[in-house]
Amino acid sequence: MHCRSQLKGIPSNLVQAKDSAQSKALLYCVNFQRKYDDVCTFDLPIYLPPGFRDIRIIPDGSKKGRKMNVQVHPYKRGMCFPSRILYANETRKGKISCPTFKNYENATIIQWYKDCRPLQGERYFMHDPYIFIENLNKEDDGYYTCQFTYTHRGKVFNVSATRIFISEAKHSSLPVEILFPKDEDVKEVELGTAFSLKCQARLGIKKQPIAVVTWDVNKIPAEYADEEKIHQEIIYFEGQHQEYYGEATLTISNIEHTDLQSSFTCVAMNEMGNTRSTVTLRLKEKCPQ
Structure with missing residues (x-):
């Protein structure tokens, strides 16, 4: 099924999707030109900001459309494929x-x-x-x-x-589970201070071939957010019983009013799928004197 796309007022162009099951797929779309992309093809003459974007696809010959949510990854020199878009090992034969x-x-x-x-x-x-x-x-x-x-x-x-x-089985995948924070959690902060958010997820048993734990800020990957203000550190480790975990720490060096209007989403992924947990901030109430 070939479709035209509408992306927040951007003139329509080509998008291809096989069925509605792809509506939650992560897409590798880049500014201007790129040798590789994945699942859907964009040929837009403008820069698309990284992050999650809502598009409307209209099959050829139809007046009706439906919405899709896609994630845009900017091109980085020297990167031949995005680490968030990998397909699982389906066979261990040649x-x-x-x-x-x-x-x-x-x-x-x-x-x-x-x-x-x-x-x-x-x-x-x-x-x-x-x-x-x-x-x-x-x-x-x-x-x-x-x-x-x-x-x-x-x-x-x-x-x-x-x-x-992977030619031989070395691991067992489990459904991704974010241990903390809870979805829709609210953290109290103080203006002018530094603040850190931690996200920990269980990704499977033993080291996983696809393992991602990271933060998005206002639906934009943390690495593309305000570099002077926002920093992220990610570690992966095995637990006592060989469970494999990922932990991402997002540090905001100086809390401002704009941060109170922002959303901070932890994204965790393995070869079985992905899950998310979103946190918002509010001012800490002052104790009455």
Whole structure:
């Protein structure tokens, strides 16, 4: 299904989505031009701020549309795929499928990459939408990216998606659980002081191939927020019974009135899915004298 998009008044352009199940997918969309993207393709001649964005998609030939929520990740030089958009290991045999490939009509894979380097050699055989690896071994573990093209209305689009591949089972995934803070929690702060927010999530048993715990500020990833004022530190560790945890600490160096109108959302993700917990701030009540 090909669709046109409307993004907060921005002129419509191309978006492709297979079905409503993708309405919560994380999208890799960038300013101006980018070699790779994922799930949906934007060809907008303007800069899209990072963060969550609401769009309206209208199937070709239809007057009705529906809303989707997408997350925009800005392009960083030297990064070949965004760490938040990885597809889970689906098999431990020497066969890897290209994620999202079947969502596109008349698509053709033009290149496979492993850990951002082109795959070459007699051990590899491509047959859409798969790549087959002969004599599989431990060194074949890594991140596999398929780059493919498809044509819509005479225009060729580049698309890519990345899947982590592990040849042997080493871990067990569990549904992501944010241990703290609770969703819709309210923290008391004082103007002019520093304040830290901590988020801890359980991600599975043993080290996870996909593990993300991070903060968004007003739906924008913390790393793209006010760099002079907001800092984030992230650690991952194993517990007493081999549970795997992630902990993100967001520090605001100077609380201002604008922070009281802001939302702070912890995002936790593993290969099974993601969950969120949002915190707001309010002024601490002064004790009566």
